[in-house]
Amino acid sequence: MLFGKEIRKTVLSFTFVAFIIALLVMTISQDVLNFSDEAIAFPKQGADYGIQQKEVPKQIMPAAFSSLCEEFAANEYIAYPIGFYKNVKLNDTDQEKMADIISTLSGVSVDDLLDKDDEVSEAKGDIEVTLSDDISYEEFKACMKQADDLIGGGSNYSENNLLNYSYVAVTYEEAIENYNLIASKDKFTGAYARLFCDFVGIILSIFPVFIAVAVCLKDRRAKMNELIYARKTSSFKLILTRYFSVIIAVMLPTIILAYISNSSVWGQYSGMSLDYLAPLKYTIGWLMPSVMISAAIGMFFTELTGTPIAIAIQGLWWFIDINVGVSKLRGVHTLFELAPRHNALGNTQIFLDEFNTLAANRLIMAGAALLLVIATIIIYEQKRRGELSGYEKIKTYIASLANRKSKSAA
């Protein structure tokens, strides 16, 4: 009964309508609501199978080294530490350390590399240093890591970005192998569900915070707090019901859209074995933990502070995560990412290779979300009993800050 009422309250709100619009805009604009033009066909011999990133040391080592030398000569290093472009200029000490790395890789002395004579300096851009033949790939990667650390991370020499120096054509055999993996492991539908999740995850890792904040602030705005506090129902039941009503309200339309998207290709694989539960499995396993943590952050910080500060907190995390995620579009995962990316139709082997990390990440997010919900229940019960503690002070402090700001603005 209470669940029905809370669901109704949630979906009949402006925030929820905005979420539905954003979800539709995202799925339609990114072409993941209708995959009918993207059938995965058995490879034909002699066709172009595209290119792929592959760890080929013979390609990576000279290309990355050459790039490093050019950036060193100009002392301008390109980096994307949180997904945003940054032009890094090293100080003399760090530039010397970088010279040391290049010296290790080329055999050219540090002094020559750093020669401050004007004439040589001018020629720095054309400096002829070549990679030593006796450097192993492991040694090379270790040096690249040092270089990346000096630059501050996210440079062209990070372990992940080194692969950008090595694109190779997909062979016929590899194309068949990819196809067979999609057919056997993904049963086709899994590949589409994954691509759907890749885009929809971006929306679903931020919007639930707005909905959760609106749900929590609604009582106070309606001056209904005390009427509810004085009721028999337990804080555990009320907060848990509200939390799961947000989760269900967000997940239901997502599952429906996932099925609309996925079913658009079912007809193209007649006679083949398809996994009709793939949209459900992927939306719950891949997307729901993002929804859970986003909603939990929303409820926790709103009950703690009585303000919508959760939107700023979640917004910041989301912003950084989405930008960092740009460098992991092919499906590489980390333990604490908010919205896992897999921006390709297929790439099943990478998905399988990264599955354990992805599963651990999703479990961490879901677990952290439940812990935050338990903390929210405790805070709500404390507020209900009028036991003044830290959160009241935070609330007072935030309110005084807001007052000060509005006064100074006036």
Add this chain to the structure above:
Amino acid sequence: MENCIEIKELNKFYGKKKQALSNVNLTIEQGMFGLLGRNGAGKTTLMKTLVTLLKKQSGSISVCGIPIENAKEIRKIVGYLPQDFSMYPTMTVIEAMDYLGILSGIGTKERKEHIDLLLKKVNLTEHKNKKVKALSGGMKRRLGIAQALLNDPKVLIVDEPTAGLDPEERIRFRNLLCDVSEERIVILSTHIVGDIEATCENLAILNEGSILYCGTVSDLLDTAKGKVFSKTVDKRDLPKLKKEYNIIGMHSQENKTYIRFLAEVPSPGAESCEPNIEDAYMLYLWNNGTAPILSGGEA
């Protein structure tokens, strides 16, 4: 002790310095009980403590035999109408009642019947499909009483329910309170003396967190007998009289002014008046050295 509220040595502080309630001792029995005091006297703090929305620092409270620490049980038997409340504006009257009924743990069938009955009682049946935001102030208060009675509480606590209502709605609301006070404890907290006079048999006067008086309305009136006077004076004499007496009422006609005032001994030319609760209340505050300046500015 099953049908009364017992408060012993109750103390409540806000922060370290501000004492909101100081050694409050009260026994409240079945029927209407008035809690009178000016704004900031501690009435709302006491009400909120009784409905477990505020935690006491020391002392004991038992509500119908249940210690206040047992919040879950207390919430089952207490109905509360806060001073400043509303409901989700986009919900209809019946939806809002239904939602609060669910939160009170009332079953579907019982809830439906009870809501119909309560809306009838507070004269809102015709407006049950109206959105809360479309209700007038008086209707909202009546809805407030209805929601407070949802769980058929043994104790009903209403905090400043008539503030801001027009005279007609105020009278209607008082009558409603009297209707529902049968077989339950009703605590009416107010700073409007007329509300207490019209509805309560027993009352307590709260001032700066302490109980100044607790007893029957008639006993309170007795304390003011022979201490309320009236006199018609020249307007020119008013400034002098304001300094001499505690004037609690006056009205002017041409160059004469009728004054009503408190005094321990009869004043020459003044007539003794039958006191009302307001007079007695003001006398209590005056005797306890907490009476505000009543005489206003220079005439």
